[in-house]
Amino acid sequence: MVAVVVELLALQVPENGYGSINDAKVLAFGEMGFGIFGSFLVLTLFFKPLVCQQPNTDESFVFEFLQKMGLNPPKDYGFSGSFCSWRGVFCDDKGENVVGLEASGLGLSGVIPDTTIGKLIKLETLDLSSNRITALPSDFWSLGSIKKLNLSHNQITGSLSSNIGNFGRLESLDLSFNNFSGSIPEAVSSLSSLQALNLSHNGFESAIPTGIAQCRSLVAVDLSENSLNGSLPNGFGAALSQLKFLSLAGNEILGRASDFTGMKSIIYLNISGNQFKGSVVEVFEGPLEVIDLSRNQFQGHIAQVNFSSTFKWSNLLYLDLCENELSGEFFTDLIHAQNLKHLNLAYNRFTKQRFLQVDMLTNLEYLNLSGTNLIGEIPSNVSSLVSLRTLDLSENHLSNRIPPVLAKNLKVLDLSCNNLTGDIPLMLIGELHGMESFNFSYNNLSFCASQFSRETLEAAFIGSVNSCPIAANPDFFKRRAPKHRGLEIALVLTISMVCLLVGLLFLAFRCRRETRMWVVKQNSFREEQTISGPFSFQTDSTTWVADVKQATSVPVVIFEKPLLNFTFADLLSATSHFDRGTLLAEGRFGPVYGGLLPGGIHVAVKVLVHGSTMTDQEAARELEYLGRIKHPNLVPLTGYCLAGEQRIAIYDYMENGNLQNLLYDLPLGVQTTEDWSNDTWEDENNGIQNEATLVSWVRGLVRRNQALLAIDPKIRGTGPDAQMIEALKIGYLCTAETPSKRPSMQQVVGLLKDLEQITL
Structure with missing residues (x-):
């Protein structure tokens, strides 16, 4: 009989464990007896916590939200028992309405359904961060009581609705690390209670809305890593006088340091990676502890400015001014920043100067003075920086010896590309094992470091001399028995x-x-295949490729992605061993091949024809310098490879070809209004029109398969015309614009001999 009652209950209870059993009828109570009633009562009490749920209540809204977002069964995540005791659920004093919901990192995915979260009219705090939510429901903007909203680290797409202005009581808004696009709505001006705004790491565009200046309660603003542009709103700094934290890093915002005047409470300021100009002096005011103005266009002799008396150098902990256009010398006020931990002045336009005075900066943990025109010696008092972890002095003009003792707790050391001489101190050599990275390359140093691997020696000591005695490398200098000598x-x-x-x-x-x-070929062709024309001297790349041994051990350097572990073998695979089928163009500096590296990276690979005249050290230095050049009209150099005697430059692949193709790649016989390439000076009396030189005129005829027109009519027909045309083709090869495409004299003789076999 108990089984019958259980079956009856099963018919009344849905699979999800919730439903109503208030209407269940015990049909056979009188006949079944009191024992059956008791069993039924026990089962009812057991199931009641799971199934007693009234529709259209906060409990049902939350449960439906969790279930439809993929949390099934919810009880496994702590959503069982009394409703207000569920994990992350906070109710009001009456236990009826939800005032707080925290469901961070539960794997919720998809679109938030309507009539779930949007129905929690008393909700004040909502945290759905670190899930896989893709969109918000239409009734989401009816949460008029919301004060704290965190939707960060999701996958929400589309624009931010102007209905955000409905959240008049909102104090904290975090939408960072999503895929929002479009502009930030002007409706943010309605958020008068807003104190913290984080829209970082999205795809927001256009200018920052002027309405943000109306949010005068703001204490923290993070709009970094978007595509914002334009200027800051007028009076931005003065309007946000309570602001303590501001990050606009990684955008394209225009402005000047004066835009931040009036921020009397600011502690953290990061505007790196934008287009701010002018002097930096107006930034230095108030209680600032962190200043990051790197990768902008700030200018001026920084040592000659007068800093505000309100600025307290003793508060400064972090200062980054790298990659600007600052000139002059280092500013002496830095000696007052006794609590400074991070200092980066790299890659500016400072004049040649001695090393920075660091005696008083005893708390420094990071010091980067690379590319700052330093001259003279590295001072011995660097050893007093006992907290220093990173020291980068690369690409300067430092000379003489390295001090016997540098900072004792270093983890990163870079002294490359200087004029340092002498032995690397033994004490410093002994400390290298405890470092994360170090580089002494491109100096005039000698060292004894037999304990390091060959790979380390090749990467960190390029250009240095291993001065180890024979005793330091016994494995390589073993004595042999004299009887076999x-x-x-x-x-x-x-x-x-x-x-x-x-x-x-x-x-x-x-x-x-x-x-x-090698042969001379005449093909129907497109001129972008070669600058020299339709006839080309056929070279075989397999000759030099075969000379490169152990292709998998020859590294490919990618400047901005150092963690990518490519080798010369990847270049061979991408270009089919530099096959002509992958050839994109042949310029005066060498052929260019197209290829696809692992990870879907499309590149153009240029084999430099004159690269072998440079040493590995010279080639690497020149290529790395070129890699730093950034200009919208230049194809960026993304990396390089030194493969044997060959120097290979790696560029971003330009899908639409190069400027040469766009200017000169016109169909033969088709004249257009843009065909300006024939608009050269003319002389009506020279018999040759539209051409500046005889060589270019003849080469043009050969290219257009009209070589016979270049032969003087007086000798035309006196011999085999085919021989004359082939002779012109040999001349065409010998006048190729690219020297590497011209045949040698021995090959020219061979071609001329072949002409004897050509008849009518």
């Missing part, structure tokens, strides 16, 4: 002679073969 010498000499003879025979055979390997 003579035999070994004889064996080595014999093998050397055999190898030399084989090599000479191979070279002779190869030279003979190469005289016949």
Whole structure:
């Protein structure tokens, strides 16, 4: 009989464990007896906490929201028992309405459904951060009581609704790390109670709305890593006098330091990676502790400015002015920043100067003076910076020896690209094992560091001399038994002679073969394939590619993505071993190949024709300098590879081709209003129109398959015209604009001999 009652209950209770059993009827109570009634009562009491839920209540709204967002069954996440005791649910004093809901990091995904969260009319705090929510419901903006809203670290797309202005009581809004786009609505001006605003790491565009200046209660604003542009609203700084935290980093905002005048409470200011100009002096006022003005266009002789008397240097903890256009010398006021922990003045336009006075900056943990025109010696008092963890003095003109003792607790050290000489101190060598990274490359140093791997030596000591004695490398200098000495010498000499003879025979055979390997081809072509025209000297890239041994061990350097671990083998795979099928163009500096690196990175790979004249050190330095050049009209150099004797430059792939193609790639015989390339000076009496030189005129005829017109009518027909045309083609090759495409004299002789076989 108990089974019958259980079955009856099962019919009344839905699968999700909730429903109403108030209408359940015990049909056979009289016949079943009191025992059955008792069993039914026990089961009813057992199921009541799970199934007693009234529709259209906050409890039902929250439960439906969690279930439809993928939290199934909810009780596994602490949503069981009494409603107000559910995990992250906070009720009012009566236990009827939800005033707070925290569901961060529960794996909720998709669109928030209507008639769920939007029905919690008493809700004051909502935290749905770190989920996979993609959109908000239409009734979401009816939460008129909301004070704290956190939807950060989700996947919400689209524009931010102007209905945000309905949240008149909102004090904290965090929509960071989503995919919002469009402009920030002017309706934010209605948020008069707003104290914290975080819209960072989205895709917001256009200018910052002027209405934000009406939010005078703001204490913290983070709009970093968007695509905001334009200028700041007038009176921005003065209107937000209570602001303590401001980050506008990683946008395209225009402005000057004076835009922040009036922020008397500001402690944290980060406007890095924008387009601010002018002097930096007006930023230095008030109780600022963190100042980041890096990667802007600030100018001026910073040592000659008078800083505000209201600015307290002793409060300053973090200062970053790198990658601006500051000139002059370091400002002496820095000696008063005795609590400074982070200082970065790298890559400005400072004049040549001695090392910064660091005696008083004993709390420094990070010091970057790379590219600041430092001269002279590294001062020995750097060792007094006992808290220093990072020291970067690269790309300066520092000379003489490295001090015997640098900071003892260093984790990162970069002294590369200077004029340092002498031995690297043994004490410093001994401390390198405890560092995360170090670099002494491109100096005139010597060292003894036999304990480091070959990879470390090649990466961190480029251009330095290993001065270790034989005793420091016993594995490489083992003594041999004297009785075999003579035999070994004889064996080595014999093998050397055999190898030399084989090599000479191979070279002779190869030279003979190469005289016949190249041919002159005439194809229907597009001019972007080669600057020299439709006839090209055929070179074989497999020759130098084969000379590169262990392609997987030759690194490819990518400037802005150092963690990408590409090798020369990846370049070979991307360009099909530099096959002509992947050739994009051939310029005067070398051929350019297209390819796709692992991870879907589309690149253009240029093999530099004159690169072998430079040493590895010179080539790496020049290529790294070129990689720093950023201009909207220049294709950025993204990386390089030193493969044997070849120097390979890696550029971003330009889908629409280059300027040469756009200017000159016009269909033959088609004249357009944009065909300005023929608008050259003319002389009516020279018999040759529209051309400046005889060579270019003849080359143009050969390119257009009209070589016969270049032959003087007086000799035309006196011999095989085909031979004359082929002779012109040889001349075409010998006058190629790219020297590497011109044949050698031996090959020219071979071509001329082949002309004898051409008949009518």
